[in-house]
Amino acid sequence: MTTDTLPPGFELVRPRQVTVRGLEAWFSMQPGEQALVSPGEAVVRGAPLAERRRDLRTEVASGPGGSETQPGTWWAGRPARRGAIGRIGQGELLFRSGGRWRVATGELGDPLTAPFSGMIGTVAPGAGLSLRMEAQALVGADALGGPTVGKIHVLAARDGHVRTSEIDVGGAGAILVVGATIDAEAITRARAVGVRGMIVAGLGAKERREVIASERRARSGVHDLPPFAILVLEGALGRPIATPVMAVLTALEGQMAAIIPEPACLIFDDDRIAAPAQPRGLVRVTAGPLAGLEGQWAGLAGLYRFAGGVVLEAGLIRLGGRQPLPVPLGDLERFA
Amino acid sequence: MTRAPETLAVIDAGGATTSVSLLVRIAGHWRLMGSLAGPTGTPESALLAVLVGRLRDADPELGKHPELRDTALDGMPRLAARSQPPETLAVIGATRRTVDELSIHAHRTGWRVVTASTETHDPREMTELVLRRDVSAVLIGVSDPPGADERAALDDLAALAGAAARRRPELRLLLSGALRARRSWLDALGDDPPGDPARITAAPIIAGRRGTGDDLRVALDRLIDAPDDGRRGLRATAESLAELLDLRTEVLDVGFHGGARFLAEPGVGGAGPTSSGVISTDGGLAPVEPDDEIVDSVLAWSTGSLDRHRMSDRLRELRRRPWIDGTGEGARLRLAAASAALARMASLTPEVDALASPDLTVVCGGAFATAPPQAVALAVADTIRRVGTTQLVRDHARLLGPIGTIEDPAERRLLLADLARDGLVPLGTLVIAGGAGAKPATGGRAKTPYAHLSLESVGATVERDLNAGEVAFLDLPPGVAGEARLEFGRTIRFGRRTRRVAVSATGGLAGLVIDLRDVPLHLPERRDRRRTRLADWSTQAWPRDER
Numbered sequence: 001m002t003t004d005t006l007p008p009g010f011e012l013v014r015p016r017q018v019t020v021r022g023l024e025a026w027f028s029m030q031p032g033e034q035a036l037v038s039p040g041e042a043v044v045r046g047a048p049l050a051e052r053r054r055d056l057r058t059e060v061a062s063g064p065g066g067s068e069t070q071p072g073t074w075w076a077g078r079p080a081r082r083g084a085i086g087r088i089g090q091g092e093l094l095f096r097s098g099g100r101w102r103v104a105t106g107e108l109g110d111p112l113t114a115p116f117s118g119m120i121g122t123v124a125p126g127a128g129l130s131l132r133m134e135a136q137a138l139v140g141a142d143a144l145g146g147p148t149v150g151k152i153h154v155l156a157a158r159d160g161h162v163r164t165s166e167i168d169v170g171g172a173g174a175i176l177v178v179g180a181t182i183d184a185e186a187i188t189r190a191r192a193v194g195v196r197g198m199i200v201a202g203l204g205a206k207e208r209r210e211v212i213a214s215e216r217r218a219r220s221g222v223h224d225l226p227p228f229a230i231l232v233l234e235g236a237l238g239r240p241i242a243t244p245v246m247a248v249l250t251a252l253e254g255q256m257a258a259i260i261p262e263p264a265c266l267i268f269d270d271d272r273i274a275a276p277a278q279p280r281g282l283v284r285v286t287a288g289p290l291a292g293l294e295g296q297w298a299g300l301a302g303l304y305r306f307a308g309g310v311v312l313e314a315g316l317i318r319l320g321g322r323q324p325l326p327v328p329l330g331d332l333e334r335f336a
Numbered sequence: 337m338t339r340a341p342e343t344l345a346v347i348d349a350g351g352a353t354t355s356v357s358l359l360v361r362i363a364g365h366w367r368l369m370g371s372l373a374g375p376t377g378t379p380e381s382a383l384l385a386v387l388v389g390r391l392r393d394a395d396p397e398l399g400k401h402p403e404l405r406d407t408a409l410d411g412m413p414r415l416a417a418r419s420q421p422p423e424t425l426a427v428i429g430a431t432r433r434t435v436d437e438l439s440i441h442a443h444r445t446g447w448r449v450v451t452a453s454t455e456t457h458d459p460r461e462m463t464e465l466v467l468r469r470d471v472s473a474v475l476i477g478v479s480d481p482p483g484a485d486e487r488a489a490l491d492d493l494a495a496l497a498g499a500a501a502r503r504r505p506e507l508r509l510l511l512s513g514a515l516r517a518r519r520s521w522l523d524a525l526g527d528d529p530p531g532d533p534a535r536i537t538a539a540p541i542i543a544g545r546r547g548t549g550d551d552l553r554v555a556l557d558r559l560i561d562a563p564d565d566g567r568r569g570l571r572a573t574a575e576s577l578a579e580l581l582d583l584r585t586e587v588l589d590v591g592f593h594g595g596a597r598f599l600a601e602p603g604v605g606g607a608g609p610t611s612s613g614v615i616s617t618d619g620g621l622a623p624v625e626p627d628d629e630i631v632d633s634v635l636a637w638s639t640g641s642l643d644r645h646r647m648s649d650r651l652r653e654l655r656r657r658p659w660i661d662g663t664g665e666g667a668r669l670r671l672a673a674a675s676a677a678l679a680r681m682a683s684l685t686p687e688v689d690a691l692a693s694p695d696l697t698v699v700c701g702g703a704f705a706t707a708p709p710q711a712v713a714l715a716v717a718d719t720i721r722r723v724g725t726t727q728l729v730r731d732h733a734r735l736l737g738p739i740g741t742i743e744d745p746a747e748r749r750l751l752l753a754d755l756a757r758d759g760l761v762p763l764g765t766l767v768i769a770g771g772a773g774a775k776p777a778t779g780g781r782a783k784t785p786y787a788h789l790s791l792e793s794v795g796a797t798v799e800r801d802l803n804a805g806e807v808a809f810l811d812l813p814p815g816v817a818g819e820a821r822l823e824f825g826r827t828i829r830f831g832r833r834t835r836r837v838a839v840s841a842t843g844g845l846a847g848l849v850i851d852l853r854d855v856p857l858h859l860p861e862r863r864d865r866r867r868t869r870l871a872d873w874s875t876q877a878w879p880r881d882e883r
Contacts, residue, residue, distance in 0.1 A: 008389075011382040014375040014659075031463045058460040071499035071524070094463045095499035097491040097520050102459040126503070127467040141656060205648035235656050236649035287653075287661035300386070307664035309708045309879035313372065330353075330375055330659035 006281050007299030009315060012329055013283055015336035017139055018244050018275035024121055024132045026262040027112055027147065031092050031126035032056045032104030034074055036111070039123055043114045045149075049129060053106030054220060059089055061103045071095050072125040075103060092126055109219075110227075115147045115258030116267050135269035138248055140199075143264035144208065145215050146229030150175040150196035152252040152268075158201075159240035159292065164189050171195045175257060175266075177249045180292075181238035184210040187230065191218070197229045197259045199249065199266065202238035229259040231266055240292040242284055244275045244335050278335050283317055287331045290319070297334070298324035343403040345384050347416040348566050348734040351592030352376055352621075352658035353702050355734040356383040358391065359755070360398065366751060368758035371733035373705065375659035384409055417566030417738040419593050422448045422617045423472040425556065426465050429453050430478050430486035430493060438477050441549040444614040444684055445556040446568070446594060447473070448624070454489040459496065466500040466507070473508040473559055474500060480541045482514050491520040498524020505531030508559050510539040553614070567596050567615055569740020570700065574600035575609040576739075576749045580756065583695035586688070586726070587613075587736070588716065590677045590703035592658050595619015597681045599688045608745075613688050619681040621658060621673050621703045626651040630676070635863070637675040637718070639871040640665060662706050668878070671711055674703035678719035692831065693724025693768070698760065700731040709763045709845035710809055710877040716766065717807065718873075721855045723770035723829050725839045728763035728846070735759040762814045764844030769822065769837065770829035770855040772804045786825055789850060791841070793818025807873045808850040812843035820848060829855070 027049060029035065034051045037043060061077055069075075076090035091105030104126070114131060121130035153174040156162050160179030164186045167176070172194035178186075180201045187207060190198060191214060203211075211230060218225040233241055241249070249266075257268040281297035295317040304314035304326045315332055316324035344359040344366065357371035369391050372383045388409060392399030403412060425447035429435040435453045442449045450471070452462050466474050476497045478486045494515040501509055502524065515521055516538065529536075540551035562568060570587050578585040578600035589596040598613035617623075623630050631648050642650065650669055653661070662670060682689060697716065704712050713728055735755055742748040772786065786804040790797060793816055802808055802822075812818055822837040830837050841848045860866045 009386065012374050012378055012386065014377055026469070031460050031467065056460060058458045070502060072503045094459050095492075095495035095520075095524060097495040102492075102495075104460040104463065124467065124469075126463060127469060204645060205652065206645040236652040286657065287666065288663060306662075308667040310663045310667045310706050312662055312706055313374075328660075328662055330662055 006297060007316075009300035010281060010297050010334065012300070013297065013315060013332045013334045014330075016242075016333045017336050018242075019136050019138055019248060020265075021136050022132070022134055023137050023263060023265070024130050025115075025118075025147075025260045025267075026128055026130050027260075028128040028262070029112075029126060030056055030104075031094060032106050033126075034092070035123045035125060035129055037120045037123065037129065039120055041120045042117070043120060043131070044117045045114055047114045048111040049114055049120075049131070050112040052109040052112055054109045056104060056106040058094070059091060059103045059105050061089065061101050064093075064101075069093065075101070112147075115149050115260055116269060133267060135267045136271070136273070137263075137265040137267050138245065140231045140233050140264040140266065141235050142203075142232040143259055143261040144203075144211050144230045144232070145261070146197070146227060147258055147260045148175070148197045148227040148229040149256060149258040152177065152249065152255055152257050154250055154253050155179075158243070158246040161238075162186055167193060167195065169193045175199060175259060177241075180240050183207065187211055188214060191225070191228055194226065195228070196226060197231065199231045199233065199259075201232075201234045201241045202236060203230060203232045204236055204238075208236075229261065231259045231264060234286075237291075239286070242335070243294055244278055247276045248273060275335065283315070283332045283334050285317070285327055285331055286333050288327065290325070290327060291331075293319055295319040301326040304328075341403065341413045342401065343412050345380075345412050345414045346733075346735055346738045347380055347414055347418075348737050349380075349416065349418040350376070350566070350702050350734075351419050351421065353705075354378055354380060354383065356380055356387060357733045357735060358384065358387045360391075360401070360404075366754035368733055368735070368755060373702075373734070375657075381410065384412070415738045415742070416564060417569060417741050418564050419566060419591065420562050422446055422593050423560065424448045424450060424468070424470045426468075426471045426474045427451045428462060428465070428474065428476045428493065428496070430489035431455055431483070434477060434479055434483075434486065438475060438552070441552045442475065442556060443618055444616055445553055446560050446562075446565075446615045446617060447556060448617045454492060459492060462496055463499065466496070467503065471507075473510070475510040475539055475556070476515060477510075477512045477539050478514050480512065480514060490515060490518055494518035494521035495524050497521060501525055501529060501531070501536060507531075507535065509536045510555060510559075511536065512539050513541070564741050566734075566737020566740060567591060567594060569737050570596050570615075571598045571600075571611055571613065571740070572745070572748065573736040573740035573752070574598040574613075574698070575611050576745060576752050577696070577698070577756070578602045578611075579609045580749055580752055581696065584692075585696045585698065586694040587698045587700060588678065588681070588720065589700040590619055590621055590674045590681075591701040592622075593617065593620055595677050595681045595701070597685050597688055599691055599694055612691070613685055616681065616684050618684060619677050621670070621677055622651050622655040624655065626655070633676040633679065634669075634673050636859070636866065637672040637679075637870065638669065639672075639867055639874055640668060641867075658702070667707060668874075670703065671707050671715055674707075675715045675719055677703065678715060682719055682721075689720075689722060693722045693726050695727065697726045697728050697766070698731055698736065699728065699763070700734070700736055702734070704730065705732070705734070708877065708879055710847075710849075710879070711874070713763050713766060713846040713849050714807065714873060714877040717768065717849060717851045718857060721768065721857055723768050723855055724831055725765060725767045725841075727765050727842050728844060729760040730763055731759060732761045733759050762842060762844035764812060764846040764848055765820075765839070765841035766849045766851065767820065767822075767837075767839055767841075768851040768855060769824070771833075772824075772828055772852040772854070787852060788823045790821045791818050791848060792821075793841075793843075802850060802852055804852055805854070806850075806852050807876065809846065809876050810848040810850070812841055812847040814843050814845060816843035817841065818843070818848070820850070822850070
């Protein structure tokens with residue numbers, strides 16, 4: 001069956017891109033953190049991109065004189081405050097007021113490293129830097145933490161739920177694919193045993209808050225914990241991972257990949273892996289009572305009255321061998 | 337000579353969905369043939385092709401029109417409004433007080449607002465804020481003259497502004513005059529400041545004894561470059577409608593990127609129409625990061641039993657994919673979010689609330705596009721609490737935004753004159769009486785009725801007793817007019833203090849809605865009681881409630 005022979009209206013279903021190539025990742029920095037690369041510079045995987053700092057704060061320093069010195073430049077010298085006599089400080093010049101510089105500084109932390117090889121795009125001191133990568137990316141909805149690198153290990157089926165007891169030290173250094181949902185305890189345990197990342201279909205607000213708080217605690221500690229990230233594929237509600245997405249993750253089993261936060265995606269550089277060709281007319285239900293199910297497009301149903309007396313434009317989808325069912329067009333997606 | 341086009345595609349590309357409407361000129365007048373919306377990203381040409389296909393099926397003769405051939409669709413003239421995600425404005429001041437004053441006005445613009453002050457943020461944190469990639473403009477202000485609590489921070493703020501201007505040559509900067517005069521500003525900026533000098537402008541005075549904030553709002557709005565934004569066009573449309581229909585017209589809009597509320601009045605004595613109201617990103621359906629305040633505000637209008645976490649999850653979903661889950665519980669949640677957004681708009685526009693009830697209220701925006709008519713009427717009655725009578729209509733095909741982008745008022749008015757009937761679906765008439773008091777504490781009906789309603793239409797009379805705190809929906813179909821007489825047991829407010837009210841009502845899909853609840857609406861603080869009260873009212877508004 002070709003696209004031409006599909007029942008009409010298929011193009012009204014929103015397309016979803018499973019993988020993209022050649023994206024530009026953005027790594028946020030804060031004033032006081034120092035970029036170690038320049039625009040146009042080529043970097044390899046693991047190369048340091050920037051110095052991260054903990055306990056970031058403002059110091060007041062006499063600083064450099066003259067009009068040549070600009071805000072945003074890196075400076076090392078003696079802070080002006082009384083308790084700092086004899087100590088040499090360094091940091092980013094913020095602005096000069098009352099004859100003294102305000103300097104952003106902090107304690108040296110683990111460096112930010114390149115998750116994959118690429119070319120540095122822009123470097124904005126105090127704001128971040130961009131890295132253009134030729135590797136492929138599996139597009140997610142959101143990412144917490146990161147960037148992080150690890151070997152992909154599929155721990156659960158696409159509609160699975162991983163319990164705390166299923167996570168052990170065997171997962172150390174890996175990025176675990178954990179199915180539809182995961183609870184906060186399992187995430188905490190994963191962090192503790194050295195898991196580098198998780199890929200999950202849905203992550204709720206409660207779990208999200210706990211992960212963010214845990215990350216904050218980890219960053220403020222004296223000893224840095226290894227980087228950790230969660231890639232959320234769908235959103236806040238738990239649904240099975242889409243079949244084409246799961247196919248890519250399964251093919252990546254045992255291979256190195258990286259989760260980056262901006263844009264939220266999983267980066268991998270094996271050109272042989274791609275989203276498998278889908279059956280023509282495959283659509284997935286993204287919301288409502290049939291959420292997560294996948295079926296075959298059977299044409300437009302026109303305006304249809306749904307629960308709650310709501311009248312919406314609908315499409316017909318065939319699930320298995322059953323009669324086509326009307327589903328709101330907005331609740332459907334197809335795979336580009 | 338070029339022949340005038342006979343067809344027109346009107347496109348409203350919003351943040352969540354894209355709506356395409358097909359207009360055809362018949363006997364010299366534009367008529368709406370149909371409209372269709374799809375999630376953002378759906379090709380407009382595909383939506384238009386489906387619309388034309390349906391038109392051909394419904395009217396084969398009209399479908400033969402040369403401009404409706406498949407090969408001609410790409411060349412069909414288009415009138416498009418395209419919504420852009422709001423940009424972020426950082427509002428910075430010396431004290432929390434000043435920042436609050438500034439941000440009140442900034443929130444009444446199309447900017448998303450983040451704030452910082454020297455009392456709450458150190459120089460590093462403020463620098464981080466102005467360097468953020470999503471921040472595209474910075475407003476740094478102090479009182480005029482600077483207050484005693486601000487003076488110590490003036491140099492720091494001026495130097496921060498100068499550093500920001502140097503580090504980000506594209507950043508737009510509004511700066512108080514008191515800061516521009518500081519030496520630290522001049523030193524930081526240097527002799528040769530980078531970027532376009534016009535990007536740095538003086539912030540109008542708002543604090544202290546001078547200034548109302550209107551100038552600041554205008555200045556901030558001028559910074560937004562979005563000539564084809566439909567929401568910005570709504571003010572012009574509201575004015576044209578008021579002039580065309582000779583009615584005081586209010587436009588209420590809740591969309592993905594923000595909301596709008598405008599009240600336009602026809603001109604008097606040859607003068608043009610006037611309007612008041614604002615656009616605000618706070619009026620959006622689901623803010624980017626739903627904090628506890630937002631979650632609670634939606635829970636406050638929800639009749640469901642979601643807890644805070646689950647509601648937060650649902651709002652995140654609504655933000656990420658606002659086109660999904662529009663049925664059943666999802667539809668109710670969407671309308672609860674829309675009610676919360678309308679309530680935010682109402683709190684941002686007290687000057688509009690203070691005006692008399694408009695003759696016509698137009699409900700716009702994707703948030704209301706699919707909800708049942710009675711539920712939309714109830715959402716308006718819940719949140720826009722103003723005694724009086726108004727006729728409710730819905731911009732079901734989302735024409736008003738695109739029409740508002742037409743610069744020529746005469747041309748805009750001509751198109752509206754043709755489309756007002758097709759494009760505005762009557763929802764009915766809303767009557768709100770003030771001073772009626774609360775519903776009886778027992779929750780049931782009072783022993784003696786509070787008011788007696790008599791509705792006369794098409795030769796028949798409907799009589800009904802009403803209680804205080806009641807919302808009543810009475811059938812009055814579209815196209816039917818009637819006269820409603822209300823007799824109250826005690827004096828109420830209805831523009832004046834009275835016991836008898838007679839209003840002309842026009843029919844609609846929701847009929848005649850009589851609202852005898854408090855103005856402003858007081859709801860129980862306890863969540864379960866509040867939910868029960870809301871559920872009582874919404875039972876009438878949601879057809880075939882499965883809950």
